[in-house]
Amino acid sequence: MPSVSERLVTPGRAAGGVALVAFAAVALAYPSIAPNPYLLSVGIVVLNYAVLSTSWNFVGGFTGYISLGHGALAGLGAYGTGLLVTKGGLPSFGALVVAALLVAALAVPIGYAALRVRGASFVIVSIALVLVTLLVFQSWASFTGGSRGLNVPRPFPGMLRPEHHRVFFYLFLALLAVALLVWWLIDRSRFGLGLKAIREDEDKAEALGTPTFAYKLVVFVVSAFFTGLAGGLYALWFGDLDPIFQFSILTGSYMVLMALLGGVRNLFGPLVGALVVGVALEYFKVEFGNTPLHLVATGVLLALVVLFMPDGVLPALGSLLRRLDRTTDSSIREVTAAELAAQRIGGEQHAQSRNG
Amino acid sequence: MPSGALLFQSVILGLLLGGLYALLAAGLTLYFGIMRVVMIAHSAFLILAAYLAWWSHTELGVDPLLSMVVTVPLFFAAGVLLQRLLLARLRPVTLTMMSVLLTFAIAVVIEGLLGYVFSGTQRRIQLGYGSASLELFGARIAVVKLIAFGLAAVALLSLYLVMKKTAFGWALRATIQHRDAARLVGIDTDRVAGFGFGLGLATAAIGGTALSLDTTIYPSLHWHWIGPLMAIIVVGGLGSVPGAAAAAMVLGLAQSLLQIELGTTWAQTVFYIALFLTLAVRPQGFFGGRLAQRF
Numbered sequence: 001m002p003s004v005s006e007r008l009v010t011p012g013r014a015a016g017g018v019a020l021v022a023f024a025a026v027a028l029a030y031p032s033i034a035p036n037p038y039l040l041s042v043g044i045v046v047l048n049y050a051v052l053s054t055s056w057n058f059v060g061g062f063t064g065y066i067s068l069g070h071g072a073l074a075g076l077g078a079y080g081t082g083l084l085v086t087k088g089g090l091p092s093f094g095a096l097v098v099a100a101l102l103v104a105a106l107a108v109p110i111g112y113a114a115l116r117v118r119g120a121s122f123v124i125v126s127i128a129l130v131l132v133t134l135l136v137f138q139s140w141a142s143f144t145g146g147s148r149g150l151n152v153p154r155p156f157p158g159m160l161r162p163e164h165h166r167v168f169f170y171l172f173l174a175l176l177a178v179a180l181l182v183w184w185l186i187d188r189s190r191f192g193l194g195l196k197a198i199r200e201d202e203d204k205a206e207a208l209g210t211p212t213f214a215y216k217l218v219v220f221v222v223s224a225f226f227t228g229l230a231g232g233l234y235a236l237w238f239g240d241l242d243p244i245f246q247f248s249i250l251t252g253s254y255m256v257l258m259a260l261l262g263g264v265r266n267l268f269g270p271l272v273g274a275l276v277v278g279v280a281l282e283y284f285k286v287e288f289g290n291t292p293l294h295l296v297a298t299g300v301l302l303a304l305v306v307l308f309m310p311d312g313v314l315p316a317l318g319s320l321l322r323r324l325d326r327t328t329d330s331s332i333r334e335v336t337a338a339e340l341a342a343q344r345i346g347g348e349q350h351a352q353s354r355n356g
Numbered sequence: 357m358p359s360g361a362l363l364f365q366s367v368i369l370g371l372l373l374g375g376l377y378a379l380l381a382a383g384l385t386l387y388f389g390i391m392r393v394v395m396i397a398h399s400a401f402l403i404l405a406a407y408l409a410w411w412s413h414t415e416l417g418v419d420p421l422l423s424m425v426v427t428v429p430l431f432f433a434a435g436v437l438l439q440r441l442l443l444a445r446l447r448p449v450t451l452t453m454m455s456v457l458l459t460f461a462i463a464v465v466i467e468g469l470l471g472y473v474f475s476g477t478q479r480r481i482q483l484g485y486g487s488a489s490l491e492l493f494g495a496r497i498a499v500v501k502l503i504a505f506g507l508a509a510v511a512l513l514s515l516y517l518v519m520k521k522t523a524f525g526w527a528l529r530a531t532i533q534h535r536d537a538a539r540l541v542g543i544d545t546d547r548v549a550g551f552g553f554g555l556g557l558a559t560a561a562i563g564g565t566a567l568s569l570d571t572t573i574y575p576s577l578h579w580h581w582i583g584p585l586m587a588i589i590v591v592g593g594l595g596s597v598p599g600a601a602a603a604a605m606v607l608g609l610a611q612s613l614l615q616i617e618l619g620t621t622w623a624q625t626v627f628y629i630a631l632f633l634t635l636a637v638r639p640q641g642f643f644g645g646r647l648a649q650r651f
Contacts, residue, residue, distance in 0.1 A: 066453040068460065113635040119452040120394050120594060121635055124586045127396070131583040132628040139621045249579065253460060260457075292471025292575065299465035306457045307445060 015321060020268070027173055031166045040165045046278035047172040048234050052251075053258040053270035054179045055226035058219050060256065061183075061264040062192060064199035065119060065216070069126030071251030072133040073224050076103050077231030078246050079137060079144060082152040092155035096232040103228030104221050111220040115213060118202065127249065134247035150241040168237040175233060176271070179226050184267055186219070195219055250298070254281070257302050263312025272314060277301075366612045368497055372505040374608025376566055379508040380581070381588040381600040382515060383559035389532040389595045390552045393443060393455040398560055399581035400463035401431060405564025406573045407470055413481050420481055420568055421503075427561040435557030436550040438462075443553075444546070463578060470575040480572045504566035511562045512601070515555070519597075528552050532595075580624070584611075587627035591634045592643050599643025 027047075034040040056070045080099030084090045090098065114125035137144045144150060156164060186192040194215050197205035206212045235241055245251075254277065255270075262273030284294050309316065380402065387395040405427050409420035446454045488499040519525040530538040531545045531552070539545050567573070588607055592599030607627055614623040634641060 064450070064453065066456065068456070109636075110632075113632045116635065117639040120388070120392065120456075121590060121639065123394055123453070123456045124590055125631065125635060128583055128587065128628050128631050131579060132625060135621060135624060135628075250464075253464070256457060292468040292476070295464050295468030295471065297468075299461040299463075299468060302464070303442075303458055303461035306454050306461065307442065310447070310450065310454060 016268075023271075031169050037162045037165055040162065040169060042279075042282045044165060044169050044172055044237060045282065046274060047169065047176060048230060049254065049258060049278040050271045050274035051172060051176045051179055051230040051233075052227060053255040053262075053274050054176065054183060055223050055230060056252075056255040057259045057264055057270045058183060058186070058223035058226065060259055061269070062186065062195035062199060062219055063216055065115070065122050066256060067126040068123060068249065068252045068256060069129040070223070070227050070255050071249060071253075072130040072247055073103055073107070073227040074231030074234070074251060075133060075137070075243075075246035075248075076106065077228030078235035078241055079150065080228070081232035081235045082150045082241055083144070085152055086150070092153075092236055096229065096236060099232045100225050100228035103231075104225040107221045107224030108217070111217045111224075115216045115220065126252070130247055130249045130252060134243055137243040137247060144243070145241075147243065149243075152235050152239050152241065154239055155236050164237075168233070171233060172230075172237075175226075175229060180267060180271070182222070182226075186222075187267065191215065191218075250295075253298065253302065257298065257305065259312075260302075260305050260310065261312055263314035263316075266312070266314040269312050269314050273312070276313075362616065363613075365496065366616055367609065369501065370609035370612025371605065372497070372501050373612060374605035375505040375508040375512075376563060377584065377588055377604035377608045378601040379512050379559055379566075380563045381585050381592070381604050382512060382597050383556040383563075384585055384589050385592075385595060385597050385600045386552055386556040386559075388589065390528075390549050391439070391443060391455070392452050393459070394452070394586070395459050395556070396456060396582060397459040397462040397466065398556070399578040399585060400466040401434075401557055401560040402564040402567060402581060403573060403575070403578045404466055404470065405431065405561045406568035406571070407474060407479070407564075409565045409568040410479050410481050410573065411474075413483075420483075420565060421507075424562060424565050427565065428558050431557040431561035432554035435554035438557070439550045439553035440546075444549075463582075467575045467578065474575070476575060478572045478574045481568055483569065498570060500569040504569050507562055507566040511559055515559065518555070524548070524551065528555075584624070584627040587631035591630050591641055593641025596641065596643045599641060602643060603641075 030043055031040055034043060052070065052074055056067065059065050059067055077099050080102050081092075081095045084095035084099055085092055088095065110125065110129060114122045138147055140146070141148070154164065156167065159167070186195070194205065194210040194212075197208070197210055198212050198216060202212055231246075258273030258277045259270040260273070261276060262269030262271065264270075266272075281294070284297060288294065305312075380398065384395055384398050387393045387398070405423075408427050409423040412418050412423040412426075413420045442458060443451075443455055446458065483500065489496045490499065490502070517525075519529060527538065527543045527548045528551070530541070530543055531548045535545050538548075571577075584607070588603045589600050591607065592601070592603035607630060610626050610630075611623050614626055
């Protein structure tokens, strides 16, 4: 009988692989099967959430530092792209990349201030980032358009709306794939190992020679870059920016909620969370309109996840699968009483034959 | 260059504002000391108290200050329950991060419920003495601002006396300084921690009532308070009450003076600039002790 460790395809992995292939197939086919442009745009919004929370998970998942301010980074990416197109005259996708690079560059001083000390200060800075960017972008009306908003010209002027949605659906899907790939690569690298050591015990990691500050800063910048890209792509798709929505503390909390719900230690955790929460948010908007109750729903959901499921649904599903499948690894060897008796008798006979 | 009277008035207003900041930051510092919790919902409870004061004035017709008879014990109980039932359940390893999310969730729920019950309309208490003011060396100081400052000062002083002079205060400070040692000398630290949270939230009730006297309130106002308050506790050094009070005075004064040149919105950025500079230059804050080094 092959030992457990030699079995590369465990049921958990098989289920994960099947789910991934199924998701990819459905995602690729979605623009063709979506019955109307509205549902296609919902798909784009959900994908945007998936990219955002996967980007958030570079910091949250690897290092355990929880940022509530990634909404501001996305907003900066969006406004950066919009302003570079309208005021700088750059081509749309050139502006997108430049804006994301600028956000990444800005993340260096922010990270420098936020990451020198442990957790609590980091959260405080991340919230302050949202509040200060909202303040600046609302007040500096001559440059940003202020509360009147900013119109971003479409990258494909002649395109009809459904076709426009379709193109952006695939663009978001591609960005999601790249973000997931980079997360996966870091997860398997020495760098990722160091980051996870920070998450588990920062003092020990530092004592063992991990350059904790540099690692945290680098991964924060990577996270900011992807967040900026997602925000910028959203700006090009949606075409209309308002500081209230771009620099909302809620955007950041959605990212956290999605990643936590799915499971921050899993590659696909934020994606799963985004599918659940994103669809729920859109459904809520349709059913109940724009009442303050969506705040209550978000808050209650976040509190429930934090209190009862801080590891997320994917690990919970994984342990459920393991429990259903008795043959896989468990700390207690599962041997039937008959097998045990047979082993004992065999052993005793062996001993007797040696003694005799 | 602004005139001398205007400057003088700004200094007075800045100090009055700083007093309110100091009271609220003391509450935040208390939570942080007790459990290493950054309590995002503190300012949401502040706005809740302000709404209750406004409601009791418009619906029941009583003076908003009287609402404290109800709100202070109510908030104390809410603080005890919050600590005992919710925060104490979190895993100790990830407590700092998860408590932020939990209190954030509470803040969002409060904001949503306030918006649902009282709608998003801006509210303001119309008081008989609301427009009265004192003349002092050419500076006009509104009476309500003096009342608000007086409330904050009395509350801060009582907090100080409770912490320094009562057996409960000693137990609370012992719990903050060294929980295990406190337990060894027979202090029921869980109970004390719960009461400490109640005390912190009671300051929010007082602060909220003071705020309602001369401020227009709306459900999402708490975000405008939590930012400055968090900046204050970081600049003062996390966990240090005198540090928080000093930082509150300095930053309140700076905000008030900058308003002359820059206007209210841009003057607010002074908090965030101070926050970033403190963390970049002196992350333990300017008064913080051992505690702040690691957070």
